[in-house]
Amino acid sequence: MxxxxxxxxxxxxxxxxxxxxxxxxxxxxxxxxxxxxxxxxxxxxxxxxxxxxxxxxxxxxxxxxxxxxxxxxxxxxxxxxxxxxxxxxxxxxxxxxxxxxxxxxxxxxxxxxxxxxxxxxxxxxTRFFPVSVEIRRLLAQGELGEAKMVRSEFGLPLAHVPRTVQKELGGGAVLDVGVYCLQFILMVYNGEKPECVQATGICRETGVDETVVVTLKFSKNRMAVFTCSSGIKLPNDAIVVGTKGTIQVPDHMWCPTSLVVNGKETQYPVPEPYLPLNFLNSTGMRYEAEEVRQSLLKGLKESSVMSHADSLLLAEVEDEIRRQVGVSYSQDCH
Ligand SMILES: NC(=O)c1ccc[n+]([C@@H]2O[C@H](COP(=O)([O-])OP(=O)(O)OC[C@H]3O[C@@H](n4cnc5c(N)ncnc54)[C@H](OP(=O)(O)O)[C@@H]3O)[C@@H](O)[C@H]2O)c1
Structure with missing residues (x-):
């Protein structure tokens, strides 16, 4: 059915x-x-x-x-x-x-x-794209050795989009695009809470963050850094460096269709849409939809790939980043 x-x-x-x-x-x-x-x-x-x-x-x-x-x-x-x-x-x-x-x-x-x-x-x-499935497989099977450094970027010029600029519409780069970089890092480090988060950034006149750089330190001397921006286009790649190898998502890391493993690139194209789309590679939302179907068929209440704990940790780290950069919403005052 x-x-x-x-x-x-x-x-x-x-x-x-x-x-x-x-x-x-x-x-x-x-x-x-x-x-x-x-x-x-x-x-x-x-x-x-x-x-x-x-x-x-x-x-x-x-x-x-x-x-x-x-x-x-x-x-x-x-x-x-x-x-x-x-x-x-x-x-x-x-x-x-x-x-x-x-x-x-x-x-x-x-x-x-x-x-x-x-x-x-x-x-x-992003977590349900075949590229992400393959990244988790490579990490779980130890093909990179131990992951020690993760770097990710997501930046696009979005000043013309009111919901990314205006505070009352939820504007701000961290919540809009930084979330993708952060979820990538937390996925690689298996949902572990970072020991230390350091953020610095610049804000728009509207009081929301425009460009933010974040460094994160995890247990066992593992590090990560990400940059997000709603002001400029960044290379938008992501890299995981392990003790035995490196993987790279070469571009549009939030909707990835290509993966480079130790220098060898493989393509994972998404299907063509039947109507024009508003955003890049949106037919890739089919993978999360199928995750929902499979979860419902099994009677699950959450996904193990994007769990409730994962959402909470994402939000907690985003709160801390915004606190350091100096961005607060009316919703923070309750
Ligand atoms: N997964 C992705 O790649 C991706 C891409 C873009 C956005 N998003 C997320 O999706 C959400 C919507 O983004 P979007 O670009 O689709 O936004 P949008 O088209 O500007 O707005 C989406 C809907 O939100 C409601 N809305 C808009 N402005 C409102 C207001 N002032 N007061 C009350 N409701 C309002 C409207 O619902 P009605 O139709 O009912 O009026 C509108 O159709 C955001 O949370 C964004 O972070 C995800």
Whole structure:
């Protein structure tokens, strides 16, 4: 039986996610409803993607009994409220990154998912790409020896995108793009909490971080460094250096289609979309969608690849980075 998806929010990433779902077999994934704040937006989205039901309000989607899982594609200041709406309605949830504005909100979301006994995952899609699966395999099998240094970068000029610039829309490079660098580092070091985090950065006039450099020290003299920016395009690669070898994601490390292992490159292309996409390689969201399906089929409440503990650690380190750089949101004041 197909996993029946409901889409919350009719914006850019929801469009791309819906296109990605259609690259998977229809007997496995079906989009049955979409909700937007305005009914006409939901109706337009439904028409474009041939979705049977359109709702003008997220509550109606929460009341729909014929949905297995809701994909939350609204901007992050609204993740807490929408996650709670759906978890309290006993709906499984895949929520866009960052899961929330800070670790306090993340804890609230995770507690609600547990209390309501539903599946919940932060949509860190990168972790489910074949490139990431291969990186974890190489690390687990010791093919690099012991990983000692990780470096990652994600920077794009995004000043024209209001949600990355304006504080009340959740602006800031750490939450928008730095999350990808940090999740990569934490994946390589198996979800271990860093012993030391040092961050420095520059902020926009709006009070959100524009470019941030972070160094992290882990146990057993293992190190990492990442740079994120919403002001400039960076090389956007990622490197893991081990005692016996090196792996490199040569570009667009958040949606990787190529992996270089000790100098030898292998390509892992994503499928073509049936409609134009808003973001690069978005059909690669199919891999996280399939992880959700497999988890639901097994009756799991979280993914072992992107667990609740992983989301909490990400948020805690992001909080610390923002504290050092001097960025706080209204949500931090509760
Ligand atoms: N995985 C990825 O590669 C990726 C890429 C881009 C973004 N994202 C994440 O996805 C989320 C959405 O990003 P996006 O680029 O799709 O954003 P977007 O198109 O600007 O907005 C998405 C939706 O958020 C709601 N929204 C927007 N502004 C709002 C406001 N002022 N008040 C209340 N609701 C508002 C709207 O929902 P309605 O349609 O219901 O009105 C809108 O359609 C963000 O959290 C972002 O971090 C992930």
């Amino acid at each position: 197909a996993t029946r998806w409901g889409i919350c929010g009719a914006g850019k990433i929801s469009h791309d996610f819906t296109v990605a779902l259609k690259t998977l077999p229809a007997e496995h994934h079906e989009v049955v409803a979409v909700a937007a704040r305005k009914l006409e937006d939901a109706q337009e989205f439904a028409k474009k993607h041939s979705i049977p039901r359109a709702y003008g309000g997220y509550e109606e989607l929460a009341r729909d009994p014929d949905i297995d899982v809701v994909y939350i594609g609204v901007i992050h200041p609204y993740h807490l409220k929408t996650c709670l709406l759906f978890t309290n309605a006993k709906k499984n949830v895949l929520c866009e990154k960052p899961l929330a504005m800070n670790s306090r909100e993340v804890q609230e979301i995770l507690a609600s998912a547990k209390r309501n006994d539903v599946f919940l995952m932060e949509a860190i899609w």
